[in-house]
Amino acid sequence: MAQAINNWQMDQKADLSEPKAKPKYISTFRALSGYIKEHRLTFILFIACTLVAIAAELLQPYLVKIAIDDNLMTGKNDYRSLLVICLIYLGLSVSAFVFAYLQNNLLQKAGQSIVASIRKRLFAHITKLSMSYFDRVPSGSLITHVSSDTEAINQFFNQVVLSIFRDGLTLTFILVLMFQLDAQLTLYCLILLPIIAGIAIAFRSYMRTTYQMARTRLSRLVAFVAENLSGMNIIQIFHQQEEQKKQFREKNDSYFQANIREIRTNVLFNRSFEVLNNLAIAFVTWLGGQAVLGKTLEFGVLYAFITYIRLFFQPINTITQQWNTLQSATVAINRIWSILAIEPEVRDKPLALTVDKDRIAGRLDFNGITFAYPEGTTVIRELDLHVRPGEMVGIVGTTGAGKSSLISLLCRFYDVKEGSILIDGYDIRDIAQHDLHRIVGLVQQEPYLYSGTVLDNVRMFDAGISREAVIRACEFIGADTIIERMKDGYDTRLSERGSGLSAGERQLISFARIIVFAPRILILDEATANLDSHTEQLVQSALERVSVGRTTLVIAHRLSTIMGADRILVMSKGRIVEEGTHEELLRLGGYYDELYKHSQGQQATIEAG
Numbered sequence: 001m002a003q004a005i006n007n008w009q010m011d012q013k014a015d016l017s018e019p020k021a022k023p024k025y026i027s028t029f030r031a032l033s034g035y036i037k038e039h040r041l042t043f044i045l046f047i048a049c050t051l052v053a054i055a056a057e058l059l060q061p062y063l064v065k066i067a068i069d070d071n072l073m074t075g076k077n078d079y080r081s082l083l084v085i086c087l088i089y090l091g092l093s094v095s096a097f098v099f100a101y102l103q104n105n106l107l108q109k110a111g112q113s114i115v116a117s118i119r120k121r122l123f124a125h126i127t128k129l130s131m132s133y134f135d136r137v138p139s140g141s142l143i144t145h146v147s148s149d150t151e152a153i154n155q156f157f158n159q160v161v162l163s164i165f166r167d168g169l170t171l172t173f174i175l176v177l178m179f180q181l182d183a184q185l186t187l188y189c190l191i192l193l194p195i196i197a198g199i200a201i202a203f204r205s206y207m208r209t210t211y212q213m214a215r216t217r218l219s220r221l222v223a224f225v226a227e228n229l230s231g232m233n234i235i236q237i238f239h240q241q242e243e244q245k246k247q248f249r250e251k252n253d254s255y256f257q258a259n260i261r262e263i264r265t266n267v268l269f270n271r272s273f274e275v276l277n278n279l280a281i282a283f284v285t286w287l288g289g290q291a292v293l294g295k296t297l298e299f300g301v302l303y304a305f306i307t308y309i310r311l312f313f314q315p316i317n318t319i320t321q322q323w324n325t326l327q328s329a330t331v332a333i334n335r336i337w338s339i340l341a342i343e344p345e346v347r348d349k350p351l352a353l354t355v356d357k358d359r360i361a362g363r364l365d366f367n368g369i370t371f372a373y374p375e376g377t378t379v380i381r382e383l384d385l386h387v388r389p390g391e392m393v394g395i396v397g398t399t400g401a402g403k404s405s406l407i408s409l410l411c412r413f414y415d416v417k418e419g420s421i422l423i424d425g426y427d428i429r430d431i432a433q434h435d436l437h438r439i440v441g442l443v444q445q446e447p448y449l450y451s452g453t454v455l456d457n458v459r460m461f462d463a464g465i466s467r468e469a470v471i472r473a474c475e476f477i478g479a480d481t482i483i484e485r486m487k488d489g490y491d492t493r494l495s496e497r498g499s500g501l502s503a504g505e506r507q508l509i510s511f512a513r514i515i516v517f518a519p520r521i522l523i524l525d526e527a528t529a530n531l532d533s534h535t536e537q538l539v540q541s542a543l544e545r546v547s548v549g550r551t552t553l554v555i556a557h558r559l560s561t562i563m564g565a566d567r568i569l570v571m572s573k574g575r576i577v578e579e580g581t582h583e584e585l586l587r588l589g590g591y592y593d594e595l596y597k598h599s600q601g602q603q604a605t606i607e608a609g
């Protein structure tokens with residue numbers, strides 16, 4: 001695999017030297033070469049079966065020629081030989097069927113398993129890319145890469161490779177047999193070749209444009225649907241259905257038009273080929289018929305010739321049709337390989353530290369950190385923060401102050417531009433990410449649940465964590481009664497993103513996750529926002545239990561969540577502007593005091609209402 005990416009990268013570098021980049025067919029083959037080598041035995045068997053299937057197919061007209069010229073036209077009445085010929089014909093038909101079946105299956109098997117491993121590799125790679133990549137690339141286009149681009153590679157094997165071998169070999173065999181039957185007549189037929197090539201080339205460039213247009217419009221449509229699905233609640237709440245329907249209709253219509261254009265071009269090309277085929281047959285019948293009448297050509301030879309000419313056009317037509325597939329596979333492979341070649345911006349150092357989370361006390365030091373998103377303005381400025389092991393720190397601040405960004409840096413979704421973040425004195429850039437993510441746990445405002453059971457979601461599909469451990473964790477945070485009330489208890493299947501559960505229930509499951517994975521440092525990003533007061537109480541008491549003995553950072557809009565924190569930080573424009581306990585900050589009479597009064601006012605209004 002590494003070799004395949006290497007080959008591809010070298011080809012890309014070589015291509016840069018060319019002013020006008022040509023379609024990268026060679027690099028496509030080089031990119032796939034590693035995979036093909038893995039299946040070389042299957043490919044050898046495929047070629048062998050193809051040879052036998054084609055030979056069995058093409059020898060059939062030759063047998064009929066023998067029957068006509070050596071039996072029927074001689075008047076020998078040799079029924080026995082005729083029967084033998086018919087039996088051999090039958091045998092050839094059966095062999096052609098069996099070997100064509102094997103040939104198809106072998107190629108399908110190799111092609112499908114290559115595509116499955118590319119898909120697996122691509123998905124695994126995407127999951128390792130840094131958040132900055134996902135900020136830039138829309139998820140819709142990534143879905144296209146994993147689904148339709150890999151499908152284009154599948155078609156490459158099952159159409160292009162199949163056609164190159166099957167149709168290429170068929171053409172060669174037909175030419176050999178035709179020359180063997182009558183060289184002069186074959187040469188006459190070959191006059192048609194430049195005409196066929198001319199038509200194919202003329203159509204080819206037009207077909208390429210129509211094909212690419214259809215693919216581009218399809219990926220726009222897919223991206224649009226993906227975006228809409230992920231933001232369906234917003235669309236409904238803002239009554240955007242009509243507007244989205246209009247935009248969808250436009251994209252759908254434009255894809256429809258592109259498809260129609262592509263189909264028309266294909267039909268025109270196929271029909272032109274058929275006309276050409278019939279012309280060639282008329283041409284051979286005219287020339288060959290005269291020779292038969294003049295007794296310079298046997299009738300059986302003419303029969304075989306006409307059959308071969310008919311068979312000759314089919315593979316040419318099929319091969320030319322593969323141009324589209326080859327084009328799309330080339331584009332798809334280049335797109336996939338360009339993703340595979342992307343190095344995650346945040347990655348482990350070659351000798352990354354292995355840190356056992358149980359030996360971490362949980363001290364945190366943010367030393368003069370500065371951070372800006374790629375192509376963005378600075379959102380954290382020379383920030384210093386030192387947190388004791390087991391301390392609970394609440395973070396509040398204006399919207400866009402950089403609270404979530406600070407947390408993203410601690411999780412190493414991004415790397416700081418300046419300064420450093422230390423956990424127990426280890427720079428987080430030196431710690432293996434696998435270990436870091438066991439040390440630092442994150443609960444977000446909208447916890448992500450996967451399609452799977454409650455059990456799977458709590459233990460994150462890690463079968464090494466026992467059912468009992470999951471149940472204990474849920475009991476600990478008080479989620480057990482809620483889960484037991486569900487249809488199948490811990491085995492209840494959750495729909496995508498846990499949409500069948502309330503926000504509080506989802507939050508409790510994510511707390512149970514934390515208990516199971518027991519990180520030393522816990523981050524809660526607005527974990528109690530959007531909850532009704534009863535669920536908030538449940539979650540709040542779960543939070544208190546979860547945070548015991550852990551360094552905890554809580555970002556909160558509701559001050560009630562953090563009033564009891566050991567320390568509260570107020571952030572503004574990427575800096576810490578106030579710091580202290582609840583009481584200290586109230587005494588300070590600054591932003592926090594204002595926020596508190598405001599929240600008290602709101603509370604009073606709610607109670608009065």
Ligand SMILES: Nc1ncnc2c1ncn2[C@@H]1O[C@H](COP(=O)(O)OP(=O)(O)OP(=O)(O)O)[C@@H](O)[C@H]1O
Binds near residue numbers: 373404
């Ligand atoms: N992925 C991103 N790419 C570029 N800019 C971003 C990204 N995420 C956040 N920002 C910008 O960084 C700044 C800080 O955002 P951040 O989410 O850290 O603030 P916050 O204090 O958590 O705000 P809120 O309370 O509204 O969630 C904002 O100006 C925001 O627009």
